[in-house]
Amino acid sequence: MFTRHFEFWPKHLPKSLPIPESTIYDNLETTTKRYPNKTAIVFYGTEITYEQLHKEVEQLAGYLQQELEVSKGDRVLLYMQNSPQYIIAFYAILRVGAVVVPINPMNVKDEVAFYLSDCDAKVAIAGQELMPEIEPCLGVTPLQHIVVAAYSEYAQQELDYEVPPVVTEEKLIFISSAITGWKEALLAGHKAGPSGGTSDDLCCLPYTSGTTGKPKGCMHTHKTLQATLVGGAVWGGATPADTSLSTLPLYHVTGMQHNMNGPIYLGGTMVVMTRWDRDVALTLMERYRVTRWTNISTMVVDFLGNQNLKKEAIESLRMIGGGGAPLPEAVGQKLFELTGLRYVEGYGLTETMSQIHQNPLDRAKLQCLGVPQFDVDARVVDPVTLKELGPHEEGEIIVTGEQVFKGYWNRPVETKGAFVTIDGKEFFRTGDIARYDEEGYFFLVDRVKRMINASGFKVWPAEVEMSLYKHPSVQNACVIGVPDARRGETVKAFIVLNDSGKDTSAEEIITWAKEHMAAYKVPKIIQFLDALPVSGSGKILWRKLQEQEQQKVEG
Known part of the structure; x- marks a missing residue:
């Protein structure tokens, strides 16, 4: 057992922590009994109590179970942006003993089709703005039914701060027996049977990529989720009195655990943002007296660059931290001068359901995993x-x-x-x-072998390469990460064109890529070569290209 750090372990914390043997859904049920009238979610002017949250979880669970025949162990795709519906859907899926498959809302139809087929999901819950990407999957993948949600059904209008267009968009009507509107599902009047899940049941299947380029589902149980949400809460000194700003995407394990499941376990309040906006974040922090903000470092850099930022607007903050990429030392110092708080960095993976390392709050080191x-x-x-x-x-x-x-x-x-x-x-x-x-x-x-870290998003070169090979003009492709002042790293593709595509431009390939992969994966730089460097066995020497790029930067 590695114990070198025990000498510097926070004095007020135990070194071992028992993990609850209850389910994640049990956390919501228990919190609702404790704090039925407490605000669980704040969403663009609308406040939702734990009693209302629990009620709507039960209503949706009843529809999933009784109408769509979702049962224990079934995988249900959750394809949506941050919203009350995301949280309700997540817990409704768990309520019936099914498995949440959270995917990035930036994924396009080819990627969505892969996830549906890989996990054999027959039911999906999606935001209406994503229907052009998922509706074509009906009938050509295992997908049989979609519950579709409009975020505007939970948001107030004419607020004194900017609301993302996707949140203000009016509810769309879909004429198909395979598609059910969110409110229709809730009001169908179905009741779910008794919940009988155990802590060892599979409950969440977030996807990660590997060196093969094919995304892989990471099998997580209620217990693996409880380990990091309870551990994170105890380590960070969180309480039911806390109000958290939920800016990280909830499909990502860090956002899922620290911006959603952790607060629900404690009975805290979540101020949910669908899209990052530093001005709106500042307004919400001041208005709702936000005490905790788990984020990625690029958000902090952007937030502190706001000319309207005043110390008194964020004086309620008691903890600020995250991961994804190291926080620059100068930014960390500026944050400390404004708040008196050290940025608390942590480290984890999709395979570990968020953190396995974290800095002590009272003894944090910058650019350190903890x-x-x-x-x-x-x-x-x-x-x-x-x-x-x-x-x-x-x-x-x-x-x-x-x-x-x-x-x-x-x-x-x-x-x-x-x-x-x-x-x-x-x-x-x-x-x-x-x-x-x-x-x-x-x-x-x-970083993990070849992984590119673009603004906190993990981009796997092999996955991008596999997509690029589908372009009719591409003969060979090699993708690497190159330094970028704004994103930290960005995606560059070296491409060898085939004979029929010699006149293809970089702009054409980038435009094509935007239709076939998530925006953060799209190569921002294309360089055409006559041939890629290869080893004696014919393997592309990506590392050689990476080293050449590094030499350019150093030069």
């Missing part, structure tokens, strides 16, 4: 020999703990390769290269 959390055994090993390494030696992070996933959905080979047994314990291989200092604080050295 220390292993409650009951987490994290080590740094040689990625080839698996020999455990010491302080300041660079190697792969391996980890074991209650939050570690149960394997990749229907991918036994990849699952086997993701774990290794050391000292009689099974460790997950993160693929991240890191080191730790004498005090047991971990620091990231290199």
Whole structure:
């Protein structure tokens, strides 16, 4: 067990934390009994109590179970932006013992079709603005029915701050027996049967990509979710009196756990934003006396660049932190001068349902992953020999703990390769290269193999390459990450055109890519080559291109 950090462990916290053996849905039910009249959600002027939230979860659960025949273990796709409906749908799916499959609302129809087919989801709950991407999947994938939601049904109009157009858009009408409107589903009058889930039941299947380029579903149980939402709440000193600003996307494990499931477990209030807007965030922080804000560092950089920012507007903040990318030291200092708070960085993966490391609130280090959390055994090993390494030696992070996933959905080979047994314990291989200092604080050295970190979004080159190969003019493609002043990193594609596509322009390829992949994956830079560098076995030498790009930057 790695214990080097115990000397610097927060004095008021235990080193071990028991994990609830109840389900995530049980958390909502318990909180509703405790605080029925407390505001659970604030959404563009509308306040929703826990009693109302619970009632609508029950109504939707009844429709899913009785009308759409969703039963225990079934996968239900959740394809929506941050909204009350997202939260209601998430808990309604769990209420009937089904499995939430949360996907990025930036995904386009080819990607959505893959997820539906891979997890065999027959039912989806989607935002109406995303129907052009998911409706074509009816009948050509396992998808049989869609419940569609309009965010405007929960938002107030004519507010004194800007509301995203997607939230103000009027409800659309869909004429199809395979599509049900949100309100129609709630008012159908169906009641779900008794909930009988256990903590070991599969409940969430978020997707991550791998070196093969194919996204993989990470199998998480109620217990793996409880581990990080309870651990995060205790570590961060959260209470039922807290009001959180929910700006991270709820489909992402960090947003899911810290902006939704954590507050519901405690009975806190969530101020939900559908789209990031620094002016609106400032208004909401001041108006609702926000106490906690978990985010990505790019949001903080943008927020602190607001000319309208005044110290008194954010004086209610008690905790601010997140991950995704290191926060620049100068930005962290400016934040401290404004709030008296140190930015609390953490580290986790989709496979670990958010954090496995986090900085202590009273002893945080900038640009640092933090220390292993409650009951987490994290080590740094040689990625080839698996020999455990010491302080300041660079190697792969391996980890074991209650939050570690149960394997990749229907991918036994990849699952086997993701774990290794050391000292009689099974460790997950993160693929991240890191080191730790004498005090047991971990620091990231290199990203997971080839992963590109663009504004906190994980972009996997192999996945982008696979899409580019579908372009009729592309013969060969290699994708790398290059430095970008705004995004941290951005996507660059080296492309060899085939004979029939010699006149194809970079702009044509970028336009095509926007139709076939999520916006954050689209290459922003295209460079045409006559040939890609390859090894003797014919393997594309992506690292050589990466090194050449780095030399340009250094030059």
